[in-house]
Amino acid sequence: MKTEISTDRTAAVELLREGEIVALPTETVYGLAADALNPIAVAKIFEAKERPRFDPLIVHLPDREWLEKVVDIPAQDRQLLLKLADACWPGPFTMVLPKREIIPEIVTAGLATVAVRVSVHPVFSEIIQALGKPLAAPSANRFGRVSPTTAQHVLDDLKDRISLIIDGGPTAHGIESTIVAIRTGGVHILRRGPITEEQLSEFGKIDNFTSAERLSAPGQLPTHYAPKTPLRLIEDIDSFAPNKNQRVGLLAWNPVGLGKNFAAVRYLSGRQDLREAAANLFRYLRELDAEDVDLIVAEQVPDRGLGSAIMDRLRRATHPPIDAQDTPE
8 A cells, every 4th residue: 555645635535434544634643544433444544553442532523513422421521511512622632522423332441431622724624624523543653652743753653544635734842642541620631732731720620541440531551652662761961871882862851961972963942942842753763763862851841831741651661561561562
């Protein structure tokens, strides 16, 4: 199968109607999309990504009108849920809710809940509205690897596995959506993302996901977002000393001090701006991964607001790569 990068949105809609998979830009990262109501089409996502079937997918809705077609909103949570939807949709925000039978079991990995969101990206929105159906669309990369933020990143990972990548330019946020569940009148954060804990605290009590919990949403696996090169998270550059003859790439948050010799350096943000850092995170991890280094070290960023989402991705990227493990992540 030859993979084409194109801007032909009509071709994307036609392929999706035929039950094929297409890589599409969103405001977070590029997604690998299929008709969410077609289990055979959805199976192609898992095959192309080599994604384990126990890891559920996010369902993107054409618009708010689709919400109650695919989920059964609990009466006690309706008011809070709709307030969150009003404030955060369309945008990088996903809610996990009880699913209706219209959603195939393969999408939710057999769970009774489904993760849903409405994308604000104009290209994605145009395509999904023309299709007129929800799309399942996890990140368009090999499972467990660094998420793609450009069409070229998708091609690097999925060349000859999919036929079409729609190029919408670099993504705006650069990290995946925030995922929440509504529980007992509070907001339970299952995955940190562009919509921060501080922003969500305006709507109610906030709880955070813990690794001991059962997998209930996409993006909760402990090993994820990993480059092929081993990655080590450090407090700051002064706390690190490379081994002799070791080629090291640095993902920097602070200015690099004198006397430090790195084979390659990428600054997340010269202004130490967390939004800019999030947008650059996956792109720079990919670039350092391609520099033929023995190790990538990443400086910690402030663990607050959007920095918490960046740190979440970096912590999981430090785990052993998927192909070095005996079992899926």
